[in-house]
Amino acid sequence: DAMVIQNPRYQVTQFGKPVTLSCSQTLNHNVMYWYQQKSSQAPKLLFHYYDKDFNNEADTPDNFQSRRPNTSFCFLDIRSPGLGDAAMYLCATSRVVGAAGGHLSYNEQFFGPGTRLTVL
């Protein structure tokens, strides 16, 4: 089945120790997103890639970086995790479905199962 896969599902790191979270997709979608979700809150968009174009949200801390080496994979790098970065990290994908008047229209987003990050 086509899907969005996140590894690992649970990640424990130490304060200040760099960590990388992984996302892969078999949907062949050209847009990939990273969200941070804290307990019982709405997901917060960190950034997204449209193909190779990186789009950072204005309030995403510099501590968070991302790489997309190819269509299928996208990585979230946290350079120096703090206690406040403990959260669920969700990867999502979507497909651009068309253009009208120079605009792009995006289909629904499909989410992976998430990676629960614990910072000790």
Place this chain on the structure above:
Amino acid sequence: AQSVAQPEDQVNVAEGNPLTVKCTYSVSGNPYLFWYVQYPNRGLQFLLKYITGDNLVKGSYGFEAEFNKSQTSFHLKKPSALVSDSALYFCAVRAAYGNNRLAFGKGNQVVVIP
């Protein structure tokens, strides 16, 4: 910028009774509306969407939602709730074109009581 309001924190309903989860939205232009469900320690699972056409949208697991443009609402409904429907439900909206960012509501915890 688009926004979503889910006014209730928790919705309690007895098993077999109708379930309604409320959502109102604000967006410039035509809206694309979505409902997602999240089970503990899992990602968001897509339930249904409204893009255009019939105001009543049917989705997964017996859920449906009604788009009401005049009231800017997109309430989620299920005629007969199951205990397994207990989860966190998110409504989301984005503009039809341009800004692809989804605005999520704060979520509603649904508790179905056996």
